[in-house]
Amino acid sequence: MTxxxxxxxxxxxxxxxxxxxxxxxxxxxxxxxxxxxxxSVALLLIVGTITEFAISGPAGFLADRFKRQTVCIIxxxxxxxxxxxxxxxxxxxxxxxxxFLAVIFYFAADRIYITAxxxxxxxxxxxxxxxxxxxxxxxxxxxxxxxxxxxIGILLETVSQRDALFAIAACFVASTLxxxxxxxxxxxxxxxxxxxxxxxxPLQTASITLLWxxxxxxxxxxxxxxxxxxGMLINILLSGYVLRELHGTSIEFGYLEAAWAVxxxxxxxxxxxxxxxxxxxxxxxxxxxxxxxxxxxFFVVPTFFPAMVQLAFLGAIYxxxxxxxxxxxxxxxxxxxxxxxxxxxxxACLGFGLVVYLLIVAFGxxxxxxxxxxxxxxxxxxTSLLLLLNGLRQARQANTGKRTTLM
Numbered sequence: 001m002t003x004x005x006x007x008x009x010x011x012x013x014x015x016x017x018x019x020x021x022x023x024x025x026x027x028x029x030x031x032x033x034x035x036x037x038x039x040s041v042a043l044l045l046i047v048g049t050i051t052e053f054a055i056s057g058p059a060g061f062l063a064d065r066f067k068r069q070t071v072c073i074i075x076x077x078x079x080x081x082x083x084x085x086x087x088x089x090x091x092x093x094x095x096x097x098x099x100f101l102a103v104i105f106y107f108a109a110d111r112i113y114i115t116a117x118x119x120x121x122x123x124x125x126x127x128x129x130x131x132x133x134x135x136x137x138x139x140x141x142x143x144x145x146x147x148x149x150x151x152i153g154i155l156l157e158t159v160s161q162r163d164a165l166f167a168i169a170a171c172f173v174a175s176t177l178x179x180x181x182x183x184x185x186x187x188x189x190x191x192x193x194x195x196x197x198x199x200x201x202p203l204q205t206a207s208i209t210l211l212w213x214x215x216x217x218x219x220x221x222x223x224x225x226x227x228x229x230x231g232m233l234i235n236i237l238l239s240g241y242v243l244r245e246l247h248g249t250s251i252e253f254g255y256l257e258a259a260w261a262v263x264x265x266x267x268x269x270x271x272x273x274x275x276x277x278x279x280x281x282x283x284x285x286x287x288x289x290x291x292x293x294x295x296x297x298f299f300v301v302p303t304f305f306p307a308m309v310q311l312a313f314l315g316a317i318y319x320x321x322x323x324x325x326x327x328x329x330x331x332x333x334x335x336x337x338x339x340x341x342x343x344x345x346x347x348a349c350l351g352f353g354l355v356v357y358l359l360i361v362a363f364g365x366x367x368x369x370x371x372x373x374x375x376x377x378x379x380x381x382x383t384s385l386l387l388l389l390n391g392l393r394q395a396r397q398a399n400t401g402k403r404t405t406l407m
Contacts, residue, residue, distance in 0.1 A: 009124045014143060015144065016172070017145050020110060023083060026156060034094055044100065047104060048104075048106075056346040057340075059339070060341065061343065064338070068117070069180075069183035071116040072113050083172060131324070135269070216328070217332065223384075233360075234314070236360060238257070241373075245370055259315065289381060293377065294310045295373045295380065296378060297310050329345070
């Protein structure tokens with residue numbers, strides 16, 4: 001039974017990831033073909049990110065308030081309707097307005113789905129296997145992204161835009177059916193033992209109160225925001241880095257993107273092994289420090305092969321950090337509050353990323369991409385050192401308190 005539950009869960013996530021990335025790639029491509037403007041594509045991305053920022057908090061509430069499989073099914077059905085409506089509208093009226101509206105509604109439904117399905121993880125696997133199962137979760141998601149990007153590229157070349165979007169809708173239907181099968185096996189609202197964090201402070205109904213009254217969650221939020229923004233910076237600036245500093249072509253750009261993807265997948269697969277079943281809590285701080293070093297190295301060694309190695313390491317560290325942070329959150333937050341806590345953390349990540357993105361829009365043309373990478377890397381290094389020093393100070397205070405009690 002447990003194996004069937006895990007299989008259905010990962011299958012649903014894999015199929016959903018195929019259609020998620022296919023929808024994202026197709027809308028970006030259709031916007032570019034329709035407007036012949038890269039700026040319009042960037043604006044589409046900003047609109048989607050702002051939508052995610054606004055909906056992350058309510059998405060967490062929905063994931064905690066209702067049965068999570070039901071939330072996923074409703075979100076999937078919403079994405080089916082959005083894909084169908086966009087396909088029909090583009091067949092009759094090819095306009096950027098339809099794309100912007102579809103992206104707003106889609107990103108809202110997608111964020112609700114992702115928050116709900118991530119909140120289900122502790123109920124699907126055994127408590128002692130959180131690291132390996134979260135790693136498999138990320139492997140399935142990334143494999144689905146790769147399949148989705150490859151498939152939609154072929155579809156957009158061989159069939160009409162309407163039919164491509166209908167195929168995406170059919171994929172969302174398959175994801176819905178798999179989640180419906182999963183909901184017949186178990187309920188995610190089952191109680192779980194009290195966790196480490198629940199002894200630190202009483203759990204509050206409001207996730208913001210819960211988050212900021214727990215020191216460990218505050219630190220995880222800061223680290224998650226900086227790691228998350230690393231991925232955003234790579235997505236935004238890597239093409240400019242290849243063109244302006246490496247003087248490369250789309251081939252070099254593709255190699256660098258592939259290096260990031262390979263590093264991410266390899267790191268996730270490595271974490272599925274039993275050897276990493278209980279990593280040290282300080283590993284997250286070291287991951288932040290290593291990310292900062294890799295980002296700063298773009299400025300120090302601006303050549304192609306070192307950049308490819310750096311991106312492979314960055315992709316690996318990015319996934320390792322996200323998986324370990326997810327595991328820590330799942331271990332120190334009760335199931336009944338997990339959705340809201342993840343919603344608040346995601347809001348913080350997106351808010352921080354939007355601030356960084358606006359700074360790049362304002363000052364990016366006057367700075368080389370490697371300079372921006374290096375400055376951000378220095379900020380990550382400073383943050384990691386401050387968090388480590390704060391952790392050592394708290395450990396020293398705890399030891400002093402224990403000695404005083406014994407005396």
